[in-house]
Amino acid sequence: MVYSLNLGARVRYRQGVIVDGEPRPPRRVAPGAARREGAARQAGLRSQNLALVVAQVAAAGTISRADVAAATGLTRATVSSLVEPLIAARLLEWAPAPSSSGSVGRPASPVRLASATRVGLGLEIGANHLCASVVDLRGERLAFREVRGDLAAGAPTASLASAVELARVTLAAARAAHPGLALLGVTLAVPGIVRRGVVLDAPRLGWLDVDAAAVLREVDPDVAVTIGNEASLAALAESHARPASTFLYISGGVGVGGAHVVDGVVQGGVHGFASELGHVVVDPDGPDCRCGATGCLEQYAGAQAVARLAPHEVGRALGIALASAINVLDVAAVVVGGGLGEALPGLRPALVAELETRVLAHPWAPVDVSAAAVRDYPGLHGAALAPVLAALADPEPLLAAGAR
Amino acid sequence: MVYSLNLGARVRYRQGVIVDGEPRPPRRVAPGAARREGAARQAGLRSQNLALVVAQVAAAGTISRADVAAATGLTRATVSSLVEPLIAARLLEWAPAPSSSGSVGRPASPVRLASATRVGLGLEIGANHLCASVVDLRGERLAFREVRGDLAAGAPTASLASAVELARVTLAAARAAHPGLALLGVTLAVPGIVRRGVVLDAPRLGWLDVDAAAVLREVDPDVAVTIGNEASLAALAESHARPASTFLYISGGVGVGGAHVVDGVVQGGVHGFASELGHVVVDPDGPDCRCGATGCLEQYAGAQAVARLAPHEVGRALGIALASAINVLDVAAVVVGGGLGEALPGLRPALVAELETRVLAHPWAPVDVSAAAVRDYPGLHGAALAPVLAALADPEPLLAAGAR
Incomplete structure (x- = not known):
């Protein structure tokens, strides 16, 4: 099953999930428990409450059920009735009780996200590398593998077959170290435009209209497969490191991508194509861009341009494009x-000068510019986190399966 | 009381409400009925259900209670128990029953939004005019007044005193025609940056740091006063004419403004300063802008530029800036x-050509460009609608006051 979690303005959980361009059906009524009465409403409430408890535990790290109750407004009895199946489903685990209180397992014992039980598998394909990682519910990396080579030279099918193989090897390595791991889902990060599992265009790979999800289903036919834009997934990883924050992410390598994260949710736009910062116009009379336009940011801040231009020129172009995006x-x-x-230290002076000049609201709302906290394969890490965060945001479907 | 309804990504009602820049407190838990149990949850549910019924009636125009029940998933008994107080509060009214069924007032009678009962008062201040209008729950204009003159020449206090006077006159005219009107709120549209009732900067008026809300409270100390950006309010009016739609609004007059509407909700950004399309960069080496930057869209598409430039030059600049915004x-x-x-017919060829060249996802997601449906004082109409839409989105507080 391919799943497409859409990130419009309406996604209700602040832990990020990833869009790959499924159009959102129009909603006729307001969301929430008010939509259905009776049994259906109770089921909806239980589902919401499970997500609420998990979100509270994830935010706190380690927390007692009493504190979960206090923070959520649920009764202690309700919290206990929700924590038990979450522990049975290996989403939560008991944490050691503080030394002043009783032994592990007593009612006062705190809970936390389970370690090395359910995992997400991330894959990343770039022009020169293919890599895979497995992360658990806490975001800890349990395995990592990388293959280097000219992936743009081969056919997409060959690259995807390599990805399936690398996924299996990486998952096997994680399972060897942590027996009993259950796979939540597989997500592939690609440098391109993606819609419903299909890579529409990834120029750096030479891919056009590649149904990547169909191939990656071979990794495990029982789990969800998602294909995501590399920069969106990198921003998801960054968001996991800065919970519930709002920021504009810009990522530069061979190409330049971006993402807009609001309260921890990556904004997809109408089709999932939002935040293509590499193609914001810096100068309409500037150099030709591979996209067919002229003077796009990528022509000033992509790797080739960065190697050629002085830092202040790159910083100025970044500042001009970011000012437009911030306005x-x-x-x-x-x-x-x-x-x-x-490279930010060298780029910052010219970048900040442009923001100060060009962001209309700058006198009342100065913009903080910082380097990303996640520097180690952020796209890959976001890809591995995506199925994990989707599961934490909607844990109920995992309860029926128990602690399989 | 000044109210500031914030439009982050979380606003739950698709009928628009207006931000004026109140920072949003961080939310620790997911929204919705799951947050509180027992009596508080029941109260929350009733409040949600009231809003749900009103939204359904507003969307349908005229609808039977049975159809409201079918559309919302509420029972018929629940719908009836909600419709009655909504009618008592003069938010809804009975509609004539279809000729095939019984007489007005029987249980099968359809309901609709009430006409000429509760109203919003809108005001708009521009460089050369001041106007006011009163609209009812259906968005029908009940009164309109306009004064022309050089408002930028006088002190802000003088302009605001004139606004208070015009508001009173316009409201009196509406009440003369429709006795018993109850005022829901007052909203002022200004061409500038606004935060929490204060106009931080409105260069075309010469206003800096003007506490407009404090003055406008004199119109009626018992109702909410909001100050909003003119383009945001114009987009709200446009959104009311295209229910639950998603679009980028760009408005050009003396200056150039914009708004991003998602499912009928105007997006405010972090501070309420979003969608300043007039200051998206067209050409960093272009003409000086009054904002201190260079080559902003306003220098190519504001009224002075439009009078000077050929249409294809204006259209090209619009296309460049809009392509950046759409990316x-x-x-x-x-x-x-x-x-x-x-002027759109003359601008369209060059505008569309730039979008086709510069919007990265254009091959998969072509952009429709159309002229606004609301052409008659859209900012003013949005200002008058703002308190109405806020009341319809959260009707419960009006029930306690009964049919005053």
Whole structure:
């Protein structure tokens, strides 16, 4: 099954989930428990409450059921009735009780997200590398593998077959170290435009209209497969490191991508194509871009341009494009990732000068610019986190399956 | 009381409400009925259900209670128990029954939004005019007054005193025609940056840091006063004419403004400063802008530029700036309002050519460009609608007051 979690303005959980361009059906009525009465409403409430408890535990790290009750407004009895099946489903686990209180397993014992039980598998394909990682519910990486080579030279089918193989090897390595791991889902990060599991265009790979999800289903036919934009997934990883924050993410490597994260949710736009910051116009009379336009940011801040231009020129172009984006979005924080994040100290003066000049609301709402916290394969890490965060945001379907 | 309804990604009602820049407190838990149990949850449910019924009636125009029940999933008894107080509060009214069924007032009678009972008062201040209108729950205009003159020449206090006077006169005119009108709120549209009732900067008026809400409270100390950006309010009016739609609105007159509407909700950004399309960069080496930057869209598409430039130059600049905005937001529809909307036929060829070249996802997601449906004082109409839509989105507080 391919799943497409859409990230419009309406996604209700602040832990990020990833869009791959499924159009959202129009809603006729307001969301929430008010939509159905009786049994259906009770079921909806239980589902919401399970998600609420998991979100509270994830935010707190380790927390007692009493504190979960206090934070959520649920009764202690309700919290206990929800925690038990979550532990049985290996989503939560008991944590050691503080030394002043009783032994593990007593009612006062705190809970936390389970370690090395249910995992997400992430894959990333770039022009010169293929890599895979497995992360657990806490976001801890349990296995990692990478293959280097010219992936753009081969057919997409060959690259995807390699990805399936690498996924199996990486998952096997994780399972060897942690027996009993259950796979939640597989997500592939690609440098391109994606819709419903299909890579529409990934110029750096030479891919056009590649149904990547269909191939990746071979990894495990029982779990969800999602294909996501690399920068969106990198922003998801960054968001996991800065819970519930709002920022504009810009990522520079061979190409330049971006993502707009609002309260921890990556915004997909109408089709899942939002935040293509590499193609914001810097100068309409500027150099030709591979996209067919002229003077796109990528021609000033992509790897080739960065190697050729002086840092202040790159910083100026970044500042011009980001100022346009900030005038549109109104964000207070810009996070710079990838190679541009590493180069930020040299780029910052010219970048900040353009923001100060060009962001209309700057006098009342200055913009903080910082390097990304996640620097180690952020796209891959976000890909592995995506199925995990989707599961934590909607844990109920996993309860029926018990602790399989 | 000044109220500031914030429009982040979380606003739950698709009928628009207006932000004026109140920072949103961080939310620790997911929204919805799951947050509280027992009596508080029941109260929350009733409040949600009231809003749900009103939304359904507003969407349908005229609808039977049975059809409201079918559409919302509520029982008929629940719908009836909600409709009765909504009628008592003069938010809904009985509609004539279809000729085949019984007489008015029987249980099968359809309901609709009440006409000429509760109203919003809108005000708009521009460089050369001041106007006011009163609209009812259906969005029908009950009164309109306008004063022309050089408002930028006088002190803000003088302009605001004139606004208070015009508001009273317009409200009196509406009440003369429709005795018993109850005022829901007052909203002022200004061409500038607004935060929490204060106009931070409205260069075309010469206003800096003007506490407009404090003055406008004199119209009626018992109702909410909101100050909103003119383009945001114009987009709210447009959204009311295209229910639950998603579009990027761009409005051109003396200046150029914009708004991003998602499922009928105007997006405010972090501070309420979003969608300043007039200051998206067209050409960093272009003409000086009054904002201190260079080459902003306003220098190519504001009234002075439009009078000087050839239409294809204006259209090209619009296309460049809109392409950047669309690459950031991913929208499928652009709505052009104000003077630019009137001029759209001449601007369209160059505008569309730039979008086709510069919107990265254009091959998969073409962008529809259309003139605004609301052409008659859209900012003013949105200002008058704002308190109405806020009341319809959250009707419960009006029930306690009965049919006053």
